[in-house]
Amino acid sequence: MLRLTVLALATLAAGPALAQFPCDELWAERNAVYKEAGYCFRTPRAIKAFGNAGCRYDELADVPLSARDRAKVAEIQREERRAGCQP
Template sequence: MGTVRHCVLVAALAASPAMVAPSAALAQAPDPAYMSCGELWHARNKIYARNGYCFKSARAIAVFGEGCFPPYGQLGGWEKDRVDELQMWEARKGC
């Protein structure tokens, strides 16, 4: 019985998006060249939201909430690179 529960828990954790390695998450990310302005905005701000950014615009608060927490939107590594890429495409598309 304990083995079955363990297997179910392991399977659930393996399927959890929070458990995906950063490189795997980035590999699964859509190509920004084919994203709309709205999709670019959402993808960029989703990264900030999971890093505790304190949103100020009504639109962002409506989508992601008012909750902020450390590191308060400070990004590093692949997340910073992805946000930079998304912002470049937003500018290129005139978003």
Template structure:
């Protein structure tokens, strides 16, 4: 039985399985976004086309910003994962292909992409509220309902998992954090 359990960021050694260049690019874009969203929230001023297109420079304070020790560890983890996956994001582009980019910008807590991925085909569990952060006081961003396709591609944090609810065409319907202990019993089927 496979259990989806929370991982501590400092204990991770992310390695990208090279399934395809498209999935490798998605993984790298995801890591790039989260790393730079942390910097954006600290007031970093982006100079690249991609940075200026994805983030709002109107409230930036400079190229040197301070981030918390926790964010420093997350950024270091992401940079290691990017190196391990040989990520090369073309920052002359003006867009990312992330399926839930707009939703992620409004999160209290940013998810970090994991090397592990699985999709729960047909959620059997109870209705599950999704939240903007790792707290029951965080705003509800959506919910997982009976029969939904639920994708889990992110590192758990403090017992919370970032879940994406998908259509049959794999478009993101909603996403957010949930306090959940995953087991195969809550799915009609699992795609690793």
């Protein structure tokens, strides 16, 4: 189920479209960007959802994100704050 949600969100254009998604889906989309870039998750929730197979970066600051991915993560984080999502 999570994989389908992430794929559905990934096809959306940036902008107000994110406002229609609940916190869990925003969380999944943001973390899918990190997973694809090689982040090694620490929380049980993220490890359960994404696993750590093939991860390469223990520190989030070390994850090499493209400008597009950085912008996408920033937009998702703004929406998470606006919606009052818990970290």
